[in-house]
Amino acid sequence: MSKLAQPSAAFVSSNGVRLHYLDWGGAGPALVFLAGSGNTPHFFDSVAKRVNDRFRVLGLTRRAHGDSEQPETGYDIPTLAKDIVGFLEALGIERASFAGHSYAGAEMIELTIAHPDRVEKLIFLDALYEYEKSDIELYGANPQNVHGAPPETFDSVEAYSEDFTTRYAQYRRLRSPRWDALMAHALERTADGRFRERLGSKAAEQLGLAEFYYRADWRQISCPVLAIYAFQDAAWPLPDDASPELREAVRAYTERFDREHKGRCIARARRDIRNIQVVEMRGASHYCFLDREDDVVEMMRTFL
Numbered sequence: 358m359s360k361l362a363q364p365s366a367a368f369v370s371s372n373g374v375r376l377h378y379l380d381w382g383g384a385g386p387a388l389v390f391l392a393g394s395g396n397t398p399h400f401f402d403s404v405a406k407r408v409n410d411r412f413r414v415l416g417l418t419r420r421a422h423g424d425s426e427q428p429e430t431g432y433d434i435p436t437l438a439k440d441i442v443g444f445l446e447a448l449g450i451e452r453a454s455f456a457g458h459s460y461a462g463a464e465m466i467e468l469t470i471a472h473p474d475r476v477e478k479l480i481f482l483d484a485l486y487e488y489e490k491s492d493i494e495l496y497g498a499n500p501q502n503v504h505g506a507p508p509e510t511f512d513s514v515e516a517y518s519e520d521f522t523t524r525y526a527q528y529r530r531l532r533s534p535r536w537d538a539l540m541a542h543a544l545e546r547t548a549d550g551r552f553r554e555r556l557g558s559k560a561a562e563q564l565g566l567a568e569f570y571y572r573a574d575w576r577q578i579s580c581p582v583l584a585i586y587a588f589q590d591a592a593w594p595l596p597d598d599a600s601p602e603l604r605e606a607v608r609a610y611t612e613r614f615d616r617e618h619k620g621r622c623i624a625r626a627r628r629d630i631r632n633i634q635v636v637e638m639r640g641a642s643h644y645c646f647l648d649r650e651d652d653v654v655e656m657m658r659t660f661l
Contacts, residue, residue: 364402364416366424371443374431377424378444379416383409386477387450388661389441390416393459393484394564395556397423397542400458404646407654411661412454417444419464421560423542432563434571438467442475454661456480459643460564463571470577478580480657483587483643486622488569495617500606501526501594510551514541517552526594531644575629582633583660584626585653586619587641634660 364379379398388408390401398405398416405414420440421427431437441464445453454477457465462484469476503524511517518537522529528536544552591611595604627635636656638645646653 364405368424369444369447371447372431372436372440374420374428374440375426376420376440376444377418379405379418381405381409381414381416383411383413385412387445387448387453388412388414389444389453389455390414391441391455391457391461391464392416392419392422393461394419394561394568395422395543395554396458396539399423399542400539400644401456401646402539403650404654404657408657408661411658415448415453417441419461421556421564423555427555427557427560429559430563432560433567434463434467435471437464437567438471441468442472445475451475452477454478454480456482456657457484458482458646459484460568462486463568463573466573466575466578467571469580470573473579476580478661479578479582480660481582481584482646482653483585483641485582485584485586485626486618487572487625489621492618495614498610498613500603500610510547510553511544512551514538514544514552517544517554527589527642528644529596530593531642531647536647575625576631578630578632580632581660582626582630583636583656584623584630584633585636585638585645585656586623587643587645588615588619588637588639589642590640593642 364381366377366379368375368377390398390405392398392400397418401416408414418425419437420431452475455465462481465479469479507520507524511520514537518532518540521540522532543555545555547553591608595607623635626633638649641649
């Protein structure tokens with residue numbers, strides 16, 4: 358990653374917690390990036406530099422992530438949304454647009470419903486979802502699931518990334534030196550020189566439960582919305598030597614997942630959010646802003 362892609366970094370006190378944030382510079386209205394669970398805003402380093410000609414571009418690091426403080430509590434969605442409001446207040450920003458990935462979707466929904474005066478526009482990067490009990494079985498039916506807990510520590514960043522892309526095969530083809538560098542921001546060194554995730558297990562569990570049980574009336578979202586839904590090709594997670602049986606199982610599972618989970622959420626978004634643009638991006642991973650960066654940047658710039 359070039360030095361030109363590196364933003365400045367600082368801290369604010371927000372909602373009683375010390376939060377880390379990135380500033381990619383730029384002039385104009387504020388645009389704030391929010392990363393997915395376990396990630397930091399560094400995942401947006403490249404995209405942010407391509408929109409800061411029109412916006413002041415910032416990235417907030419969620420509590421318990423990266424260099425932000427990790428308190429014992431405060432991982433419910435309303436509190437996380439208040440963290441964002443406190444961040445805006447600390448920087449003297451009255452109103453901003455937000456682009457969020459994955460977990461950030463729930464935060465943005467809560468933010469715009471509870472604090473509509475703070476939100477100009479919302480961009481959901483494969484992030485506009487809500488979960489039902491049936492999704493537990495659906496996620497568990499993935500034929501490539503790796504069972505058992507991951508190691509607590511790793512020899513290197515590369516070892517961590519290898520374990521991650523093995524456990525979550527859908528990210529296998531994103532693996533690269535750039536990917537490893539981005540994942541490194543989620544890690545810290547232990548006293549014996551090994552690496553472990555900064556996000557502790559207790560905080561991670563609270564975050565996961567908060568997202569799963571979060572419910573909101575999407576009809577209350579009044580600002581303009583761009584919702585990009587990524588549909589990954591079934592061949593993405595497969596190793597080159599995958600058997601015909603595994604290929605068929607993954608194909609069938611992908612079709613089921615897209616129909617039962619993504620399809621349900623897209624139908625709801627179209628029905629309930631009156632000022633929305635829905636994009637069904639085919640052949641893109643969950644990290645669509647990485648593997649389809651040009652397309653995502655063009656959509657964002659047009660929408661904003």
